[in-house]
Amino acid sequence: MSLHHVSPVGIYAAAFVLAAAVTGLTTPLVVRLAVRLGIVDKGDHDRRMHDSPKPRVGGIAVFLGFAFALFAMLGLTPASPLGLTPAADQFGAIHRLVGLLFGGLLILGVGIWDDVMTMRPRNKLIAQIVVASISMLYGFVIPGITNPFHDPGTNWIDFPIWVGVPLTLIWYVGMMNAINFLDGLDGLLAGVAAISSVFLFVIALVHDNPVVALVVIALAGSALGFLPYNFNPARIILGDAGSLFIGYVFATVSIIGASKTAIAVSVVVPLLVLALPVLDTAAAIVRRASSGKRITEADRGHFHHQLIFRFGLNVRQAVLLLYAVCFVLGAVALAFSGEFTHVFRHATT
Numbered sequence: 001m002s003l004h005h006v007s008p009v010g011i012y013a014a015a016f017v018l019a020a021a022v023t024g025l026t027t028p029l030v031v032r033l034a035v036r037l038g039i040v041d042k043g044d045h046d047r048r049m050h051d052s053p054k055p056r057v058g059g060i061a062v063f064l065g066f067a068f069a070l071f072a073m074l075g076l077t078p079a080s081p082l083g084l085t086p087a088a089d090q091f092g093a094i095h096r097l098v099g100l101l102f103g104g105l106l107i108l109g110v111g112i113w114d115d116v117m118t119m120r121p122r123n124k125l126i127a128q129i130v131v132a133s134i135s136m137l138y139g140f141v142i143p144g145i146t147n148p149f150h151d152p153g154t155n156w157i158d159f160p161i162w163v164g165v166p167l168t169l170i171w172y173v174g175m176m177n178a179i180n181f182l183d184g185l186d187g188l189l190a191g192v193a194a195i196s197s198v199f200l201f202v203i204a205l206v207h208d209n210p211v212v213a214l215v216v217i218a219l220a221g222s223a224l225g226f227l228p229y230n231f232n233p234a235r236i237i238l239g240d241a242g243s244l245f246i247g248y249v250f251a252t253v254s255i256i257g258a259s260k261t262a263i264a265v266s267v268v269v270p271l272l273v274l275a276l277p278v279l280d281t282a283a284a285i286v287r288r289a290s291s292g293k294r295i296t297e298a299d300r301g302h303f304h305h306q307l308i309f310r311f312g313l314n315v316r317q318a319v320l321l322l323y324a325v326c327f328v329l330g331a332v333a334l335a336f337s338g339e340f341t342h343v344f345r346h347a348t349t
Contacts, residue, residue, distance in 0.1 A: 008210070012201075012217050015069045019221030023065030027229045030061045031236045039116055041237055054234055056115050058226060059242025062190075063108050065222035066249075067101055073214060093211045099138025100215065100252050106131045107176070107248045111241030124240075125173065131248070132172035140255045142168045172251045178278050179247030183238055185308075187231035188319050190238065192326045193246050194223040196274055199330030200250075203337045204257065212257045219249055232315045250274060272333035276326055 034040065034055030041056040074094065110127040113119060119127070144158040159167065183189040197220035204213035223246070229235045238246075308318050 011073060012213065015073050015214055015218045016221035018072055019065040019069035019218045020225035021065070022068045023061050023222040023225030024228070026064050027058065027061040027226055027236060030057060031055050031229070033057075034236065037116075041239070055236040056239035057112055057241050058230060058236040058238045059108060059111055059240070059245050062222045062226050062238065062242050063104060063245055065225050066218050067104070069218040069221060070097055070101060070214065073218075095138065096140075096211060096256055097215070099135060099140065100249070100256070103131055103135040103138070103140075103252065104245055104248055106134065108241050108245045111239060111244040114244075115239040115241055128173050128176055128244070129169060132169050135172070135248075135252065136165065136168060140168070140252055141165065142171060142255055168255065171255070172248070174278075175251035175254075175274075176244050176247035178274070178280070179250065180240060180243040181280060182276070183243040185232070185315050185319050186234035186237070187227060188322060189243055189246065190223045190227045190230045191319065191323050192276065194220045194227065195323060195326045195330060196250070197223065199334055200253065203334055204253075206334075206337060207257070209257050212253045215249065215253050215256075219246070232319065272329060272336055275329050276322065 034057050039055060039057050040053040042053045074097065107128070110119075110124065110131065113127075114124055141164050142159065143164060179189065179193075182192060197216040200216040201213050201220065204210075204216060226238070226242075230237060308315065313321065
């Protein structure tokens, strides 16, 4: 059968399986490399909880699976989901994927540097801003906002550059750090990333966005390929390399999904899907600021820590409960996405 006759479902399934397989095969290699080089997390600080040292650059394996799957699917164009985009936009779709992979590689490098050398919070923030700025050169800028209750044809508000650029920077930095803060228990972030990606995949299909669908299903595959090595008791953790990369992908697909008819869906819905890390980060900022601490100072006041220290759950119980919460939030976001679609169609007819 010609590749041109491969169904989109088959392509998405192939991306998922390839990402999971490559991540699963490369993770043991990353474990051995990290142990040999002494890149381990001793679990002796306030953020993560380990009984023994763990290799902490698991994000390398997640990125390899993710990137391999996307490059493989690019090779199947026009049979790939990119072929479902209008012909005039196929170059733009490839441009966005290349930009996402390049930005993902850069933020992975920042995370590896932090895992190995321990960057100062200010320097890590600067590095995140630099990566976000480079990504904006690929067109990843929040362009404006839709008011679905306004008169048809006049419901789009363009952001001037002095609004769009700072807003995009805040979006990138906020999302990357929110996801980073969530990485405190074995298996938590990998599982939440997989669940969230699956819901975002379904939402992208509903809104006919094959590029976003391809990206998030590849991320779901790579997260699930990593999870067997990361679930409690973990053999390896994602580290900042993994958490910053996953946060970067989530931030970028939200911007890619933005259009003049669905900007609210592409931004509000991911916030619903990812409400757990977003709310946890907001609570951490308020908690630390009110106690006179720096907002970058690690503590054990996060939601996942409270489930263990205040409610007496063990790590596995806490993680599974948070998986369930993430699943419920994803279902709410999916339903909310449908409501938004109805409102937008009503407002533009």
